[in-house]
Amino acid sequence: MTHPIQLGGIHHAAYRCRDARETVEWYERMLGMTYTTAFAEDHVPSTGEYDPYMHVFLDAGNGNVLAFFELPQQPEMGRDPNTPAWVQHLAFRVADEAALLAAKAHLEANGVDVLGPTWHGVFRSIYFFDPNGHRVELATDIGTEAQYAELRRVAPLMLAEWSETKQAPRHADWLHRQPGDEG
Template sequence: MTFKVEKIHHVGYRCRDAKTTVDFYRGLLNMDFIAAVSEPVVPTSKQPCPYFHLFFDAGMGNVLAFFDIAGIEMDPPKMDGPMWARHIALQVRDVAALEEAKAKLVDAGVSVGGPTDHNMFTSIYFSDPDGNRVELTAPAVDEPEKMARLLAVADDMLEEWTRTNKVPPRHAAWIHEKEFEGLDL
């Protein structure tokens, strides 16, 4: 029997303060706070490290988790490259829900970018109180058909990206044609 990943169990991030994180994700994004675990030591290493692990329902069995770790200062999220490349994307029902979410975030003083039309879905972008990049998306009605179009060219695009030493292949340029209208790409 060959194993296959069935779904994301959870995605984990750090946070500075569990209460602030709950207030943000439950209060502004309407996500259910579903569980918490707290220990004085790390179960895998048995090293002393008091932590509070909190979990949110991200819908359809997906879970977003955070660690508030006592005594270890948290630097802003770090990575090589631009901040937009590392993020969590959460889906809402439709564009009306996306617009409602944006208004709620803006009213709470959160800086929100977008909406951006990705053809298959529309997104807004913002950071949580700890600087973690969050994307909210609303699917297009014809998303399954568009995903099939992307699947049909994915291997060809990968081959071209590799062969040309990372020159962006244009097989799926139709995805952002509205956003890039007037630009010479």
Template sequence: MGDNLKGIHHSAYRCRDAEETRAFYEDRLGLPLAAVVQEDHEPGTGTYNPFVHLFFRMADGNFIAFFDAPKSAGEFKPVHGFDRHVAFEAEDEATLLAWRDRLNAEGVPCFGPIDHGFVQSVYFYDPNGLPLEITTRVAAHDAILEEDARKARAMINAWTARKAREALGIAA
């Protein structure tokens, strides 16, 4: 059934300020502002909660989106990349390194590249504390993932057993 899901149209996050977020994604990252939806009431519930929903278009036609909803609760401080992050894909390693150098030159701390085997990545934060990654595939990307897919279920089973042993205080 999942084979009829052709991709991610957009991923959406909260932002603390629409203009600050627009400037970062459009002016700094070069993603054009494609749409803004402004509403006074939440869809579905009708709750009064004025917001704007911003959509930035990526080269593949998909979007990253943000809600500026001042009446909604939430803090805007950096979160760990394990909790959530967005990974953009660059064409090649030269482009990846150019992004890292550009962001650092513009005062956006960006570190890496980190070698993950199948990709190389650099990391930084947006103004809302959302961890961002720019990644590029290595030449053997598809072959590496194909091999990993053959072992994936066994690895999850082993990981689940390890967590259960550790929860019981049994050495791994």
């Protein structure tokens, strides 16, 4: 049976920012995104409540859009103090490992602290923060079709085991071995 909702992808993902202009300029300069659209209202269209905002949209490539809201009437933005900073992040794909290393060099040359590259078995990535404190990841896939097929196969097993034990299942231990590791 076909599901009653047929998604066509993500229209946009929206986050809060401290300053719309600074955010747009940073994403253009650091990640090469194109600023495409802005909406500014005094009243929220969905609720009608008074809450002036600027909503900006950036093209992240391949039909993916990242958006931000600047909300000057709201208390200063913060983050969930019970969620580690590494958990909530925006991850963008780059073409290959050379592009990942070039991105790292570009970011560091512009004063951005970068962590990585980090090995994830079937992808490698770097991490850094935008001017709003949002963690950003650039990642490149390095796995084989067989590896991705195996991950799809064990995903339900891993979820079931995690749901029962709340401990990391070992169904994909091979992900943690880098080329040349013993074992």
